[in-house]
Amino acid sequence: MAEPQEGWVRATATVEPREGWSGLTSFCSALPSQGEAKRLGLVGWVQNTSHGTVQGQIQGPTARVRELQEWLRKVGSPQSCISRAEFSNEKKITALEHKDFQIWK
Template sequence: ASGAAMAEGEGLISVDYEVFGKVQGVFFRKYTQGEAKGLGLVGWVQNTSHGTVQGRIQGPTARVQELQEWLRKVGSPQSRISRAEFSNEKKIAALEYKDFQILK
């Protein structure tokens, strides 16, 4: 089966994330948005007042897991990720966002 067909067959999930390390001022949000859109995911990303980046990802389970791995290990070129934490993972019937946005 093609990748798209396989993605259709699996359930959608929603997960919240927070990334710690040197992740502000290094275009982390822009790269996260680009990565998410490339994977066909929706949700949002924003800087926090305590120097981390947080957000929510929604989409097919396997694609969400790919972005989680990216948030854990890759990030933007100048970033230095110490860790990524994920919470509130749950199955959803439909996507709650139209696209993946950078919030202020």
């Protein structure tokens, strides 16, 4: 686990596929989300919900968290069409609560 640094944040993300896209599409969108988070050096988790959305928590340097948020809003997974990406519960943190970025089932 990385050493605590000033400027780290934690945020909750909820991503909704466009109407008509299946839960399988939601699962497929979790995989690229994990890959992009790892590429940016972020930690946290992502999982599919029973409502057909993908939800997760992102932790890391504020600028990198913002990059992933923009990626989810504007690019996202090539296997899904995202209708909306929302972020909530953002909080400054002094230590990471996860060691890597995982897909929870």
